[in-house]
Amino acid sequence: MNVLIVVATAGEAAGLADLPARVVVSGVGPVAAALATWQALARESFDLAVSAGIGGAYPGSGLQAGDLAVSSVMVQADLGAWDGENFLDLAALGLSVLPGAAHTGTFAVWDGAAQLAAALGAACGPTLTLGTVTGTAERAAELARRYPGALTEGMEGAGVAHAALLAGVPVLELRGVSNPVGPRDRRAWRIPEALAATRRGLAGLLEGV
Template sequence: MIGSSPRLDLLIVGAVPPEVDPLKSWLSSAEQIETEWTPCWLGGFGRLKVGLASLGIGKVNAAAGSAFLIGRFRPTMVWIVGSAGAYALGPLKIGDVLVSSTVFLGDEGVWEKEGLRSMEAVGIPVAEERGRAVFERLVLEGDELFERLVRVTPPGLYVADSPSEHMPRALPYPETTGMLEGSGKLPPKPFRVLIGPSVTVSLSSGDEWVAKERFSRYHAWAEDMEGSALIQVCRRFGVSVAQCRGISNRAGVRDKSLWRMHEALAHCHAVVGSWLCAFHENP
């Protein structure tokens, strides 16, 4: 069994248990460690030491929880997983997976009658990275980790398949279709992986007007409630970070009978499964 405070190769975090719990079965010798913030599952994936944790919803839980766990387990990298709501005017559909290239700091700055303005209007940056002040967005594109993960799952059409008993992977759709020819099995429902911008908000969009205004303001494709806070903490600790989210609903549509959370998380987890396999084969 792994000790109480190992140094992890990878910490995978989500806001709520359904975003990370299915991944427990992927780990060997998995054990639950109780911490002062949240339970953390630790185990192995081949040569990788991996931790899983749900931190709670919102920026405060994301920032405080990730800072605590990074300080205790000192991971080399953090992967943010979960669901997100896509803006109707953007390219994402329900069931797609978004790998964030840029994450905007939504709801931070100045709210005036004319609209929202970033922290640049205040004149105080939230961080400084690579010699520049950060007022409104955190850029992941160009990071070594981001570029490596995008090479594993470049933009395109995929299916969630399970070559092994426990762990799904995102396989290119034509490749899987060919594998199933003559088998009598129907191919799984395809989904797209897209690379693009997201925005982290404190208040989720409650109607379509708000969602349209946010899309016009940030030009992001989807919204979440934790990403920017997690990325800020990782950057302060010098930890590589990436974000992968399945699209469960249209931002601004509160009718949960139209949401597809299970589908969104299954596709997100398939992408993460492909990432894990790639790092296991070539750490």
């Protein structure tokens, strides 16, 4: 299986260079991720595109630093509009991320995701993409309520998924957990453990676990 791995930073890519896959550094955010993915897919044929990196874990997910999350769906969670205190998603607004088709920014994933998660002992559930990292407990709880079962928050997944959808390539997101979603406390971040979990997930995928 020819796999494209898209990561946001060179630091995330450094520990993956020896894996038998093409690793692309996109830059931060869904737009950067979509453009880098589209460029890579236009140059070479891939069987699977993977958005990989570290992320925060949502309250109620049960995930701790160093755990691995595998996407069941990939969601662009901040697409919509605020009406006072109420968030209106694209469905409520009658809008779509695709011209001529109803698509509200929740992207289906590769059909082997659940099997991979089970083999790796990882959680499998929705992974959320936001353009701005959540910084309060209240906001984290609100997102967890809006998207039941949400596991992790990242900034690139939905961008990779959007480009892969347009190219007709299956997609997956793998996130190693570095911290809880909520108030920023850099002292609590466990980035090496999160990177190790991400690598473990990618290695398992590529080895056909």
